[in-house]
Amino acid sequence: MAVPKRKTSKQRKNKRRASSYRLNKTTIVECPNCHETKMPHRICPSCGYYDGREVIAVD
Numbered sequence: 001m002a003v004p005k006r007k008t009s010k011q012r013k014n015k016r017r018a019s020s021y022r023l024n025k026t027t028i029v030e031c032p033n034c035h036e037t038k039m040p041h042r043i044c045p046s047c048g049y050y051d052g053r054e055v056i057a058v059d
Helices: 010-021
Strands: none
16 A cells, blocks of 8 residues: 655645635626627626627716
């Protein structure tokens, strides 16, 4: 049976576990109407358009 020769250090253990706590980067796309950045499949907060038509009126 395989047995570790040395104790795994706290730093090495935590480095290995750190990858599961990493946050994913948010996806950002350009609005085809006003060319501002927005999240995909959402109404554009700056112009109020979604899928080529105005959904909400923005001043």
